[in-house]
Amino acid sequence: MKLKKSMEVTKVLPPAEPGKFRQFLAAVSVNTSILVYGMMLGWASPTIPVLKSPETPVGETPLNDDQASWLNSIMLAAGILVIPLCGWISEKYGRKMTGYVLSIPCVTSWLLTLFATNYWYLLMARVFGGFGGAICFFLVPLYVAEISGDSIRGQLGSLMVFSVNIGILLGFILGAVLSYQLFAIVALIVPLVFLGSFVFVPDTPVYLVRKERIDDAIKSLMWLKNDDKSAADRELLRLQSLVKENSDVSKAVGLRDLIRDKATIKGLVIAIALLSGQQTCGISAMLTYTAMIFEMAGSSLSPNSATIVVGAIQLFGSWLSTMLMERAGRRPLLLISCVGMLVCHWILASFLYLQHKSYDVSSFGWIPLLALSVYCVVYCIGMGPAPFIVASEVFSPDIAALASTVNMIVLFFSAFVVVKVFPLLIAVLGMYGCFFFLGGCCGLTFLFTFFFVPETKGRSVESIIDELNGTPGQFNDKGYFKAALENEKNVQSSNV
Secondary structure (H helix, E strand, O other): OHHHHHHHHHOOOOOOOOOHHHHHHHHHHHHHHHHHHHHHHHHHHHHHHHHOOOOOOOOOOOOOHHHHHHHHHHHHHHHHHHHHHHHHHHHHHOHHHHHHHHHHHHHHHHHHHHOOOOHHHHHHHHHHHHHHHHHHHHHHHHHHHHHOOOOOHHHHHOHHHHHHHHHHHHHHHHHHHOOHHHHHHHHHHHHHHHHHHHOOOOOOHHHHHHOOOHHHHHHHHHHHOOOOHHHHHHHHHHHHHHHHHHOOOOOOOOHHHHHOOHHHHHHHHHHHHHHHHHHHOOHHHHHHOHHHHHHHHOOOOOHHHHHHHHHHHHHHHHHHHHHHHHHHOHHHHHHHHHHHHHHHHHHHHHHHHHHHOOOOOHHHOHHHHHHHHHHHHHHHHHHOOHHHHHHHHOOOHHHHHHHHHHHHHHHHHHHHHHHHHHHHHHHHHHHHHHHHHHHHHHHHHHHHHHHHOOOOOOOOHHHHHHHHHOOOOOEOOOOOEHHHHHHHHHHHHHHO
16 A cells, blocks of 8 residues: 555656746747738738739839849848847847847838838838848747746747748738738737737746846746746746856857857757758748749639638648647657658649640649648648747757857848749759759758657756757756655655
8 A cells, every 4th residue: 555655646746837828928929029020921922013013002113023032032131130139139138128129120111111112112121021030030939938838838839930820821811902001001010019018028037047137037937937936936946056057157158159068069950950951841932932833833723812822721730730749749740741841842843844844734723722732731830830949949048049049040041042042943943843852852851850859849958958968967857856856756755
């Protein structure tokens, strides 16, 4: 009987995580900013064809192909310029101040779009949009990872791609049904909504503990843990021990720290490979050239209708991701996503190749829509959110902001290259050749994930770093001290 009771006692640990709903609210608030960027991406597909038409609402002459190309790619180039500033602001002034700053370029972008009188207004609007988007992609994964409990970190992390896709779909729909000026007015409201909601959520306890602002960290933890004092105290002790082990608050973190140990080097390689793989799998090209792809494929749907359908299916895929991320795990979703995208790319490539060879494929005009729709679903359940989630889980808190800066530079540079080079690849390889190439990139990302990416579902950052270092470490998968748990088990067992 004593043995049975002793075994039952050990199942009580570790304690449950309180405050999940408040953490969800904080994640929704910060993800509102990423919805703004999604609307900027969605704006291009229905609006650029109008700007290229004789009835252009901006200026007296329609845009040419080169100007339209720069409107698509300049956001990514501009993002690269501002990302280093993001790391400095977030480390010196905090994650919340970074959020306040990002609202400035977002509002400026839509104001310039609204009052544009020529092409240069539009170009500057997209530059500011790129600034805002870069700050969003820097801040959101970092903030969510630092306020979330281990059991819901992946689910809350997947909200980012879900929010982007809501914004993209809104951009598709509003661009199709509203006038140019009215679209800009509606879009201008969203960053103001973000700013109003973000005021009420706390800065991250990880940042506050690192800056030795313990009173503020306690207030943040009490809010995030639903005023559960024991849970807040337990988390505070964990963060203080982790920060003490991995950082020296008197020492500035520099680029050399990115190669300071095996775990950091492996984490950087994993993050860079997944984020660059996300772009070379073709998502930026798909979003930017959706209408053109359907038009060239001879789809029976109008380009705007096709993009709206694809956007809606993409949103469905993002919803699936939020449901599956903590159930299936990161690795399985990444692997399924890569295989699915490869198949979709090669089916679409085969269709376009037959069309190029003058075969009659008019009765199969539904294939591009089906291939792109399935592509969007499988992208959204894996390669959409998982690279950001994994990239936020494989670094110690002291190095997280710097690593995020490097990761986002890689992300935006990769996306810029793909968007800018895609039209050139079409001219050299043909549309079908481009999709065969993108499918091959998906295959390479699958192989990298299979051999090098660890499963991080439900695990503490500490235990992940221990695995990357190849050492057992002092924390278990839930982030609790092994020795403390063992002592508590022994005490409870002896009491029985």
